[in-house]
Amino acid sequence: MSHDNLKVFPSVRERYDALVLAGDIDADPAQQHLADRFDLLIRELATTRLATKSSALGWLFSRRAPRREIIKGLYIHGDVGRGKTMLMDMFHQLVPAKRKRRAHFIDFMADVHERINAHRQALKNGDTKQDDPIPPVADALAEQAWVLSFDEFTVTDIADAMILSRLFRALFERGVVLVATSNVEPDNLYRDGLNRQLFLPFVELLKAHVDVVNLDARTDYRLEKLNRLPVYLSPLDEDTSRLMDEAWHAATAGATVAPNSLKVKGHTVVIPLAAPHTAAARFTFADLCSKPLGAADYTAIIQHYRTIFIDAVPVLDHPRRNEAKRFITLIDILYDHNVHVVISAAASPDKLYVAKSGTEAFEFDRTASRLFEMQSEEYLAAAGKLEAVVEARSAGV
Structure with a gap:
């Protein structure tokens, strides 16, 4: 040129x-x-x-x-x-x-x-x-x-x-x-x-x-453009569990659901619930962040599944910093690849990590911001899942 x-x-x-x-x-x-x-x-x-x-x-x-x-x-x-x-x-x-x-x-x-x-x-x-x-x-x-x-x-x-x-x-x-x-x-x-x-x-x-x-821009534009959709549910109670199940049924759309596994660099990553025909998978927080998983494992998961459900994300503090670090990595990868994510959590994104010191406290600001943006119509449209979310809404989610 x-x-x-x-x-x-x-x-x-x-x-x-x-x-x-x-x-x-x-x-x-x-x-x-x-x-x-x-x-x-x-x-x-x-x-x-x-x-x-x-x-x-x-x-x-x-x-x-x-x-x-x-x-x-x-x-x-x-x-x-x-x-x-x-x-x-x-x-x-x-x-x-x-x-x-x-x-x-x-x-x-x-x-x-x-x-x-x-x-x-x-x-x-x-x-x-x-x-x-x-x-x-x-x-x-x-x-x-x-x-x-x-x-x-x-x-x-x-x-x-x-x-x-x-x-x-x-x-x-x-x-x-x-x-x-x-x-x-x-x-x-x-x-x-x-x-x-x-x-x-x-x-x-x-x-x-x-x-x-x-880049000293004047405000956080992600929070300005938020239009919340029911893809982040808290607190952890019976209503949230019911809504997560209803959203899962809407996402899988009658497809066969069964456990699955992936081979990643010589070890096995377990998928507790998977619907391959709708590219949806469901995990608990413990499945993804309490086990010794890393970026390569999370990347392998999203290569097979474009809708990820994560149940029961707890409030995290310094003693659970290793789990927090994995969660930070997980959300970075999900966000960067425009994966549609449905989460149930004990608190809102900005209150999920309560420790005030350490690298994880600093980095979790980014995670909270991304969790907020992942609820927006713009993000969900980019993920190609807006219609599915609207259908879930009409079903009572």
Whole structure:
């Protein structure tokens, strides 16, 4: 695409202004500034693509080629619900790069660990002689995507923390451009984490390859646009149990319901109730969060089931922080993949985690915000389930 042809693509600012004009969102100066900043990055990426087009993969994958000037990506941080993901998704849709990838950061790191494990198995089997898995993994990732866009960039796992510096140094050396959203600024990533001093070189590396932008929008737009639907039910009592059962019957629509299981990385994930023909599954909170499950397990579940019921989410506190951490991961994945979720809980989303200290208390603000938004008509329409919810309403749910 030539620079002139770029004009056929609406810019992020043009797309944003159209939403304002349609009344879908309110104009916000901080969001407008970020939209303009995304457009600057798009123009820079388009110009660089022109300069390297004749060399195919060119300098991106050639260690012997002359080093080009670094293209700095964007790291956008700010409170929940300020529009970070909305604007990043506009950028991702409009950036004229064929090799681009948009992922939740948890999903991306699960993919990285899987690739590393596959390389180690290949080394064990004698299929490769390269001891270090990072270079070939970086090669594969960079060949897949020149522009990487991450939602909810957060680091809470020591296994992730220990490989990020080497992995991203290799990706940046291969010309990969990073765009990310986060609730925290780079200096607060992996805050209070184990052996954090070993993680700090990654923070400096990150800041050298991105421009850091604080999206200080004036309000939480998610809460403004809420239109509650009966998909989050509390407190936990007989009425809530009845409504959950009625919603389940509406969602399964007479389909055969039976237990099922999935094989995920050598272990079994039990699905207590599953209706494969309607892609619906039902769990208790304990099924999903009191067992040693992780992001890969939750991702496997949503690849088979697009309507998830979760019964009996309790109020959580610091002694149950491991369950809270799993619940945070679970909701992130469900939200990011637009899964339709019906939940019964002991309290409203903003009162589910009562501890005031620790990483989980900080991160649960995002979870509460997402649980609120997952009740909105807009979210349910995006999940393709609005008609089913309306039918459930007419049945008395």
